[in-house]
Amino acid sequence: MLGPQGAGKGTQAQRISRETGAKHIATGDLVRAEIKSGSELGEAVKDYNNRGELVPDEIIIEMTKPHLEKHDAWLLDGFPRNEAQARALDEALEELGLELDAAVVLEAPDKELVERLSGRRTSEATGKIYHVEHDPPPEGDGEDPGPFIQREDDREESIRRRLEIYHEHTKPLKDYYVEKDILVTVDATQAIPEVTKDVMAALERKDA
Numbered sequence: 001m002l003g004p005q006g007a008g009k010g011t012q013a014q015r016i017s018r019e020t021g022a023k024h025i026a027t028g029d030l031v032r033a034e035i036k037s038g039s040e041l042g043e044a045v046k047d048y049n050n051r052g053e054l055v056p057d058e059i060i061i062e063m064t065k066p067h068l069e070k071h072d073a074w075l076l077d078g079f080p081r082n083e084a085q086a087r088a089l090d091e092a093l094e095e096l097g098l099e100l101d102a103a104v105v106l107e108a109p110d111k112e113l114v115e116r117l118s119g120r121r122t123s124e125a126t127g128k129i130y131h132v133e134h135d136p137p138p139e140g141d142g143e144d145p146g147p148f149i150q151r152e153d154d155r156e157e158s159i160r161r162r163l164e165i166y167h168e169h170t171k172p173l174k175d176y177y178v179e180k181d182i183l184v185t186v187d188a189t190q191a192i193p194e195v196t197k198d199v200m201a202a203l204e205r206k207d208a
């Protein structure tokens with residue numbers, strides 16, 4: 001799944017993973033888990049993550065590869081982020097004898113993305129994503145006890161930098177996947193269930 005930060009890749013990947021049984025692999029989650037663990041690797045990637053910069057390609061590729069091997073079907077969220085990573089993914093897939101069914105791009109204008117990201121909160125207990133205005137975290141004794149955390153890189157400086165990187169390095173991947181004839185574009189400004197419906201319909205068409 002491709003698309004700028006805040007387009008809803010994580011939310012959609014969670015929903016589609018539930019519907020299809022494909023494993024959701026989010027490289028941002030791998031990075032944050034590594035940082036939280038306090039490992040040497042976590043220390044090495046922490047600054048990049050907090051500033052909204054990309055982690056070096058070699059590191060992210062090595063972190064992602066083992067997860068591709070573990071499952072027959074997956075949704076890759078947040079990877080590849082540039083052409084070098086796309087080529088590394090192709091090589092890994094060739095070694096594994098696998099092919100991508102589709103590259104789904106979720107699209108939304110920057111103004112909306114900034115608004116979504118700055119209001120985003122994640123439950124530390126369940127990993128579920130909320131928005132302070134559009135989908136506020138439950139208060140009191142709700143089924144999700146929280147706490148509800150704002151990601152380090154969801155602050156204004158980092159958000160701006162992440163969108164800049166997206167436009168410069170990740171968006172050009174659309175052409176890469178157009179050439180492979182597997183690109184699907186979905187309007188991510190729609191309501192969450194509508195986006196899921198469009199993605200599922202596109203995957204079914206690709207499957208046919």
Ligand code: AMP
Binds near residue numbers: 005031050077153
């Ligand atoms: P995300 O949750 O996908 O927005 O990723 C959060 C952060 O993790 C990014 O801003 C990068 O620092 C790092 N990261 C995640 N995926 C990649 C990737 N494919 N290449 C480089 N850095 C990544």
